[in-house]
Amino acid sequence: MGANGKRSWNICPLNANDAAHNMENIDLRSLLLLDEIYKARSLSAAADKLGLTQPGASLALTRLRRQFDDALFVRTTSGMQGTSLLEELMPTIRQGIVALQAARSFRMQFVAPDSDRIFRISMTDVGQIVLLPPLLDRLGKVAPNIRVEVSTIDKHVHKTLEAGDIDLAVGFVSEASDSTLQQVLFEERFACLVRRDHPRVGDRLTLRQYQAESHVMVTTSGTGHHVVERTLEKLKIRRRVSVWLPSFLGLSTVIGATDHICTLPRRAAALMEQRGGVRMLELPFELPSYVVKQIWHARQAQDPANKWLRNQLADMYAQARTGRQRTTR
Secondary structure, eight states, X not given: OOTTSSOOXXXXXXXXXXXXXXXXXXXXXXXXXXXXXXXXXXXXXXXHHHTOOHHHHHHHHHHHHHHHTSOOEEEETTEEEEOHHHHHHHHHHHHXXXXXXXXXXXXXXXXXXXXXXXXXXXXXXHHHHHTHHHHHHHHHHHOTTOEEEEEEOOTTHHHHHHHTSOSEEEEXXXXXXXXXXXXXXXXXOEEEEEETTOSSOOSSOOHHHHHHSEEEEEOOTTSOHHHHHHHHHHHTOOOEEEEEESOSTTHHHHXXXXXXXXXXXXXXXXXHHHTSSEEEEOOSSOOOOEEEEEEEEGGGTTOHHHHHHHHHHHHHHHHHHHHHHHHHO
16 A cells, blocks of 8 residues: 555566466457557546446446556556566557457358268267268268268267267267267157067067077177166066177177077167068067167257257258158158
């Protein structure tokens, strides 16, 4: 304090480079305040220009003075005059204003037909069978230069999204995360897959046959196989599992060449049946359905490219639902 009881500001011996370092934590409004006071030579005029109250502007200036340990402005007969330190800082302050305003107004552009971006998508192996081919077909028509890198979804998917290692995940993920967003694409049910000329299973699978036959179990992540396990346990239905596979990709070959049967997502079973050698049958008991979602990190929520990709997937299944509704009318 000075002799008159008022705070006296020392001109800081820092040079402009040291003072510029202190600007790292200053927001755009603070920079604008300094610039307006400098131009108007008046705190009240600067406050009016920025829509601030005079007490609010005065408090902000006090904080800035403490941060720089410099008066920044001194009162003169012609108004508030910048200190020598502020005079040196003004070019940096104005560059900062331009940069921050540009960052605020910046909107990333994404022109799909011209883009050669690589999208990294994590999905189940069922997704690679069911979802990937129509997605690639769609992308080839609307954005032929876009490339897709696919990885297998796992229990660490939320961390992988957070790390930015993938753009999107698609599958059945029961765990939630505060940092990710999700959208339901479709509801999936289960069916049974058997060899086309299975010696003991005809056009209808009975519960007795289901329990008597040898089963293939696929233990891949993101396909709701634990839904099957929990329901079988609840219904006290026992199946004889004799083969465990890590994915569905070779399943139709195994089923088509043996007498084993398998419980799997219905869409995958239908596609495997179309390719021949195997048949899809209804299960002799009710299994709950599950939902397949697309999941992305909150950081990517407004990214135009990510939004575009999500819209492609959402539109694919919206059209599929509309087509089924028209068919059933």
